[in-house]
Amino acid sequence: MTEFIVLGAGMAGVGAALALQARGHAVSLLDRRAPGSETSHGNAGVIQSEAVEPYAIPRDVPTLLRYALGRSNDVVWHARDLPRLAPALWRYFQQSAPARHGEISRSYAQLIGRVLDDHAPLITASESEPLIRRTGMGEIHRSARALEAAAREARRLREAYGIPSQVMDASAMREDDPALRSGPAGMLLWTGSWSCTDPGALTRAYADLFARRGGRVLTGEAQSLARRASGWQVASDDGPVEASQVVVALGPWGPDLLRRFGYRVPMVWKRGYHGHYDTPARLARPYVDADNGVVMSSMTRGLRITTGAELVRRDGPAAPRQLERGRRAVAELVELGEPVPDGQWHGHRPCLPDMLPLVGPAPRHEGLWFDFGHGHQGFTLGPTTGEILAEAIEGRDDALTAALDPRRRGL
Ligand SMILES: Cc1cc2nc3c(=O)[nH]c(=O)nc-3n(C[C@H](O)[C@H](O)[C@H](O)COP(=O)(O)OP(=O)(O)OC[C@H]3O[C@@H](n4cnc5c(N)ncnc54)[C@H](O)[C@@H]3O)c2cc1C
Incomplete structure (x- = not known):
């Protein structure tokens, strides 16, 4: 009998399984689709070693007004x-208070x-x-003023966390990457971050x-999960699979399964879109267009533009106006080319109001573990939270495991 079934084969589930x-441990990894077909496929592909502070809801009135209008x-x-x-957003707003956000950032x-x-x-071993x-x-x-403000923020992150950057x-900037057009004031380069040309791959x-x-x-x-005398059982195309332990790593769908077991997880789904373009030149790295909230990155299928957050019901209809605005903005920065046929996608960042993933034991079910809610950085964090989950299962108990522990998160 397998000891662990990991439900969900995105970066979080695959990281936990490994x-x-x-x-x-003997581990089975189960998904309704092929591994890496959902959020872990559609993202911007940045392994964000610079993202030491999770996204908070801004509290300054001008920014909130811009959002509201x-x-x-x-x-x-x-x-x-x-x-x-509204209920999850309100909790997110409360958790975004500077003192609390500072505390969360120390764990993050x-x-x-x-x-x-x-x-x-894993990169080496998987070739x-x-x-x-x-x-x-x-x-x-685009403006010198915005670049100066970004440079100040980068100095703060260097002093507080040692994050390297260069202005x-x-x-x-154009000497460094000739594929960029002239026009913007310059860039802040987060020199320590890595990126990937095909996150799903x-x-x-x-x-x-x-x-x-x-x-x-x-x-x-995964919805077939049921309690059995021996632990847990789930239906697969190869027949029923039993295990003493189950890890829920279903990303944006984690709350759906857990509702059946009496947990109400307050998730904020931040939808993002991507589109691909047949851009002639390849960029040296991904770029955030800071004025327009989009990321552009040369990927296997062409230049991928990914958008910021659309606050929607997860299963509501697609309305890719951020992508269209992003396309117009990116065309000012590079020679864009034609859209790649069938190159559009949307998916959801699985964000929790306290900005930390849930990693650890279920509050009320023996042998049930959580590893989801990775928000904006799950592609980056999947292998790390997998390690931390495995360490927690072995008994690691310190400030970090406590901060991520589902039993302390009011579920
Ligand atoms: C536009 C955009 C850009 C992003 N850019 C970045 C970035 O640059 N860097 C970064 O680190 N993060 C980024 N993210 C966030 C990142 O993509 C996610 O946090 C991460 O992919 C979540 O991984 P996951 O494994 O938890 O979820 P997923 O990858 O969605 O995996 C969940 C899996 O569960 C499976 N599943 C769901 N329901 C069931 C069921 N009932 N039965 C069986 N299987 C089921 C799904 O098929 C899926 O494979 C971005 C997100 C978006 C939307």
Whole structure:
């Protein structure tokens, strides 16, 4: 009998499966789709070693007004969805108070501080080096004033957490990456971040590594999960699978399954879109267009533009106006080319109001573990939270495991 079933084969589930397997457990990894087909496929592909402080809801009135009046492309919202989202958003707003956000960031920075060390051996062992760039991530600013403000913020992060960065003016930026057009004031280069030219392929490569090391990858429906005398059972295409322990790593769908077991998880789904363009030149690295809330990155299918957050019901209709605005903005920065047919996608950042993933034991069910809610950085964090979950299962108990522990999160 398998000891662990991991439900969900995105970066979080694959990371957990590998970490448990590395400690000698027999593990099955189950998903209704192929590994890395959902959020871990559609993202911007940045392994964000600079993201030491999670996104808080801004508290300054001008920014909130810009959001409220629909003048920002980073965050958009729909009046029809607000009543349903309001309770989780209100909790998110409360957790964003500076003192509380500082406390959360101390835990988050500990997670982020490990991510490169946790990805590196998996990249090597899965032979994924050709997918990885270690050229940092650029943050392009159109005005000198915005660039100066970004440089001040970067100095603060260097002093507080040791995050390396470099400021480049317009000519240094274009010399460094000739694919960029002239116009912007310059960029802040986060020199320590890595990126990936096909996030879904990297997730699949890690899942293949798990299978090569003896793990079972199964197709099945997580909603079939049921208690049995021996522990847990789930239906798969290969028949029923039983295990003494189950890890829920269903990303944006985690709350759906857990509702059946009496847990109401207050998730904020931040929808993002991507589109691909047949851009002639390849960029040296991903760039955030800081004025327009989009990221552009050369990927296997072309230049991928990914958008900021649309606050919506998860299963509501697609309305990719952020992508259209982003396309117009990016066309000012690079020669864009034609859209790639069938190159559009949308998915949801699984964000929790306290900005930390849930990693650890279920509050009221023996043998049930959570590893989801990775928000804006799950592609970065999956291998790390997998390790931390495996360490918690072995009995690690310290300030970081306590901060992530589902039993202390009011569920
Ligand atoms: C536009 C955008 C850009 C982003 N950019 C970045 C970035 O640059 N860097 C970064 O670190 N993060 C980024 N993120 C966030 C990141 O993509 C997510 O946090 C991460 O992919 C979540 O991983 P996951 O494994 O938890 O979820 P997923 O990858 O969604 O995996 C969940 C899995 O559960 C499966 N599943 C769901 N329900 C069931 C069921 N009932 N039965 C069986 N299987 C089921 C799904 O098929 C899926 O494979 C971005 C997100 C978006 C939307």
